[in-house]
Amino acid sequence: MNIGEAAAASGVSAKMIRYYEQIGLIKPPARTEAGYRVYSDNDISTLLFIRRTRDLGFAVEKIGDLLTLWHDRSRASADVKRIALDHVDALERKMRELQSMADTLRHLAQNCHGDGRPDCPIIEELAHAEALPSCHAPAPRPRADSLQNFRKHG
Amino acid sequence: MNIGEAAAASGVSAKMIRYYEQIGLIKPPARTEAGYRVYSDNDISTLLFIRRTRDLGFAVEKIGDLLTLWHDRSRASADVKRIALDHVDALERKMRELQSMADTLRHLAQNCHGDGRPDCPIIEELAHAEALPSCHAPAPRPRADSLQNFRKHG
DNA sequence: CTTGACCTTCCCATCATTGGAACCCTTATT
DNA sequence: AATAAGGGTTCCAATGATGGGAAGGTCAAG
Structure with missing residues (x-):
C-alpha cells in the first residue's frame, strides 16, 4: 500500500501522513527500492486511530499519549x-x-x-x-x- | 501617548498594535522625531473597539468590516x-x-x-x-x- | 553620565494543514 | 520503445493571532 492508498483507506491525507511521520507521531514505514512509502494493515489501523482521536478534537500531542497507551498492554x-x-x-x-x-x-x-x-x-x-x-x-x-x-x- | 501607554489603556498588547498596523487594520500613527509611535485618544477608542470585537471572537477581517461600518455615517x-x-x-x-x-x-x-x-x-x-x-x-x-x-x- | 525602562525593527515559533515547485517512478497507451 | 498521465519524493511557504527575543536607539530619573 502506497501513501495515496493509505490516505484513502484511513481518511488521513497523504500530506498529513508525512507530517505525522516527520514529527514522530508514527514510525517511518518501509520503502520500496524507488523510495515509495509502503504501509501495512497495521499502519492503516494506526492511521484510523489517529483520525478518530483527531475528529474528537485531541491535540496531536495527546494523540501521541493515547497511541502509547494503546500499545501498552500494562496500561x-x-x-x-x-x-x-x-x-x-x-x-x-x-x-x-x-x-x-x-x-x-x-x-x-x-x-x-x-x-x-x-x-x-x-x-x-x-x-x-x-x-x-x-x-x-x-x-x-x-x-x-x-x-x-x-x-x-x- | 506612546505604544506602551496605548497598550495599557486599551488592553491590546504593544505587539498586537504593531501587528494590526502592519496588516492595515489600523492606520500608521504619527511618530516622534525619534521614531516613537504616538497615539491620540481617538486611536485609543479604535483600539478599545478592536479589543471588544476580538473578545467576542470576531476574526480580524470581520473586525475590519466593523470598523469600516463604524466610521460610515451612512451605514x-x-x-x-x-x-x-x-x-x-x-x-x-x-x-x-x-x-x-x-x-x-x-x-x-x-x-x-x-x-x-x-x-x-x-x-x-x-x-x-x-x-x-x-x-x-x-x-x-x-x-x-x-x-x-x-x-x-x- | 550612567542606569534602567522603554521604544524601534527584524526574525522565529506556535499548531495543524494545505499548496506548490521541481523532480523521480510506474503504468498504460500509442 | 517512446511518451503522457498520474502518482510518488523532498523542500519551502503560507495560513491566523500571538508571544518571545535579539540588537540597537531613546528617554527620564538619579
Whole structure:
C-alpha cells in the first residue's frame, strides 16, 4: 500500500501522513527500492486511530499519549479515562466561552432595528461600552480564548 | 501617548498594535522625531473597539468590516446586524461541534472502569470502531473542524 | 553620565494543514 | 520503445493571532 492508498483507506491525507511521520507521531514505514512509502494493515489501523482521536478534537500531542497507551498492554485504564475526561473539560470550557460570546452578541443584536438607517446599538456598544455584558470575568485581562488545539483545518 | 501607554489603556498588547498596523487594520500613527509611535485618544477608542470585537471572537477581517461600518455615517444597521448574527451562527455551529465531541467522549468514558487494569473501552472503540457514535454526520468526510478564526492565543 | 525602562525593527515559533515547485517512478497507451 | 498521465519524493511557504527575543536607539530619573 502506497501513501495515496493509505490516505484513502484511513481518511488521513497523504500530506498529513508525512507530517505525522516527520514529527514522530508514527514510525517511518518501509520503502520500496524507488523510495515509495509502503504501509501495512497495521499502519492503516494506526492511521484510523489517529483520525478518530483527531475528529474528537485531541491535540496531536495527546494523540501521541493515547497511541502509547494503546500499545501498552500494562496500561491503567484510569490513565486513558483521565485524558478523555480532561479533554471533555476542555471542550466544555471552550463551549462556555463561545456561549458567552454568542449571548452577548445576541443581546446586542436584539435592540438593533436591522434596517436601512445607520442607528445601530451594536456599533454603539462596541464603541462606547465601559465593559461589555460578557465581560464579567474576574481576572483583569483573561484573554477571550485561553484554549488551543481544537483543530482548525478540516 | 506612546505604544506602551496605548497598550495599557486599551488592553491590546504593544505587539498586537504593531501587528494590526502592519496588516492595515489600523492606520500608521504619527511618530516622534525619534521614531516613537504616538497615539491620540481617538486611536485609543479604535483600539478599545478592536479589543471588544476580538473578545467576542470576531476574526480580524470581520473586525475590519466593523470598523469600516463604524466610521460610515451612512451605514445601514442591517449590515452590522447581519455580521453580528452571522457570527452568532458560526459560534453556535462551533458549539454544536464541540458538544458532539464531548458527548461522544463522555459516552466512551462512561463504560471505562478507570482503575489500574488495562481493559479500556475507550481505547477499544478508538482502535476498532467502524464509525464512532459521533460520526453520524451525513457528508462522507466532513472533517471535524469546519470553522476557523475563533482566536487561538490569549 | 550612567542606569534602567522603554521604544524601534527584524526574525522565529506556535499548531495543524494545505499548496506548490521541481523532480523521480510506474503504468498504460500509442 | 517512446511518451503522457498520474502518482510518488523532498523542500519551502503560507495560513491566523500571538508571544518571545535579539540588537540597537531613546528617554527620564538619579
